[in-house]
Amino acid sequence: MWPIGFCVVALATIFITHWIYKWRNPKCNGVLPPGSMGIPLIGETLELLIPSHSLDLHPFIKKRIKKYGPVFRTNLVGRPVIITADPQLNNYIFQQEGKLVELWYMDTFEKVFGLEGEARPNAVGHIHKYVRGVYLGLFGVESLRTKLLSEIEQTVRTNLHIWSTKGTIDTKKSVASMVAIFAAKCQFGYDFENSADDVTETIYGFVHSLMSFPLNIPGTRFHKCMKDKEKLQQVIRAKLKEKLSNPNHQGGTDFLDHAVKDLNTDFFLTEDFFVYATIGALFATVESISTAITLSFKLFAEHPWVVEDLVAEHEAILKRRENKDSPLTWDEYKSMTVTMHVVNEVIRLGNVLPGIFRKALKDIQYNGYTIPAGWAIMAVTCTLQLNPKIFKDPLAFNPRRWKDIDAETAAKNFMPFGGGQRQCAGAELAKAFFATFLHVLVTEYR
Numbered sequence: 001m002w003p004i005g006f007c008v009v010a011l012a013t014i015f016i017t018h019w020i021y022k023w024r025n026p027k028c029n030g031v032l033p034p035g036s037m038g039i040p041l042i043g044e045t046l047e048l049l050i051p052s053h054s055l056d057l058h059p060f061i062k063k064r065i066k067k068y069g070p071v072f073r074t075n076l077v078g079r080p081v082i083i084t085a086d087p088q089l090n091n092y093i094f095q096q097e098g099k100l101v102e103l104w105y106m107d108t109f110e111k112v113f114g115l116e117g118e119a120r121p122n123a124v125g126h127i128h129k130y131v132r133g134v135y136l137g138l139f140g141v142e143s144l145r146t147k148l149l150s151e152i153e154q155t156v157r158t159n160l161h162i163w164s165t166k167g168t169i170d171t172k173k174s175v176a177s178m179v180a181i182f183a184a185k186c187q188f189g190y191d192f193e194n195s196a197d198d199v200t201e202t203i204y205g206f207v208h209s210l211m212s213f214p215l216n217i218p219g220t221r222f223h224k225c226m227k228d229k230e231k232l233q234q235v236i237r238a239k240l241k242e243k244l245s246n247p248n249h250q251g252g253t254d255f256l257d258h259a260v261k262d263l264n265t266d267f268f269l270t271e272d273f274f275v276y277a278t279i280g281a282l283f284a285t286v287e288s289i290s291t292a293i294t295l296s297f298k299l300f301a302e303h304p305w306v307v308e309d310l311v312a313e314h315e316a317i318l319k320r321r322e323n324k325d326s327p328l329t330w331d332e333y334k335s336m337t338v339t340m341h342v343v344n345e346v347i348r349l350g351n352v353l354p355g356i357f358r359k360a361l362k363d364i365q366y367n368g369y370t371i372p373a374g375w376a377i378m379a380v381t382c383t384l385q386l387n388p389k390i391f392k393d394p395l396a397f398n399p400r401r402w403k404d405i406d407a408e409t410a411a412k413n414f415m416p417f418g419g420g421q422r423q424c425a426g427a428e429l430a431k432a433f434f435a436t437f438l439h440v441l442v443t444e445y446r
């Protein structure tokens, strides 16, 4: 009997050894960038998921850049990935959308945001053109100027007032709820004040837990995130059905109003498409703005002179007004030079989006290395923002540095909103929200 057992063990050992060898040495028609593929099945995921409490590059990236250089290979959640902190390669990749690369998010994100199949909201070509057009229409400069700026101001005033009546607040959670109230209103017409259900907790639960290990079993953070996502989908779908079934519905201006107008006019314009695209915009808005504003509280506490600079600028704005209580105007917003330096500096250090993901459609040759077709690429742009040649003493919070940085240098060395065709469609909204928040904060509160 023992020879059979011996053969089974030997075969299993050969199979596992071969599998591990293949895992560590993936196929490539050329030379792969240096790096390690980590442990079979999970790769190096856990190390990347450990939160970093520093303003510097995440230790996972920093350690590997030091060891391998700015372009290296790894494996995240079972996916082979090339991580690039090389500005030249990053720029090249941003210009190759639909040619050598396509937008790709982690497999978890693909499921959560419905980024699979021909009709996915992140597809290239005319689907992208449609989605981008809708986003820019909703959150672009014209919409901000005519409508959103005053809605942001109202939301901020109400929320800061509520915070001021409490002993302490959890900053990240409170800021995220404030942004969620605004986002839910302008993206799917959710009326926070007159709704029995408080959807902001659900949005916070969803956004807060998405960047956790994707293990969907009861008790895990990710499982709770999926439950919150399902609830959100139901709320958004119910809202869409309500709008669709109302024969007197007049064209409004939120995301679902576009759905009412355009549903089924093209193969991809389905109910699911609009629900997923709304959830995507909600996540992008709440997570990014709340991260930046929360960080600013910590930085202000450590640098009170920055708050003094802000107070001086905003008190001057109030002084120029005929009526001190009148709402913030677009011209006032556009006059906020110091505030925009603060916003830039917080976003520079905030590393709001640690990586921009793409998938190689063909083998990509770069500096003697090959990025194989099918591999994911994670472009880390924050190395640019921490370059000591451009940003002296890069980890120091110093908004005044922006006085000496001209527009051309900034365009080449400051890319928190990405680049190319996929450049952030919410950049103007993020900046306007942040600036309005600072306006109300420093003019009304200490």
Ligand code: HEM
Pocket (backbone or CB within 6 Å): 103, 132, 135, 139, 281, 282, 284, 285, 286, 288, 289, 292, 347, 352, 353, 356, 357, 415, 416, 417, 418, 419, 421, 422, 423, 424, 425, 426, 427, 429, 430
């Ligand atoms: C500090 C705030 C923000 C930062 C740093 C940021 C960063 C980025 C970056 C780097 C990209 C490019 C992603 C890629 O190339 O794959 C992007 C895309 C995008 N962002 Fe933002 N974002 C912010 C706020 C927002 C907000 C408030 C919205 C609101 C809707 C938003 C909506 C989007 C959308 C829709 C895209 C995809 C654009 C496209 O594919 O054409 N972002 N963002």
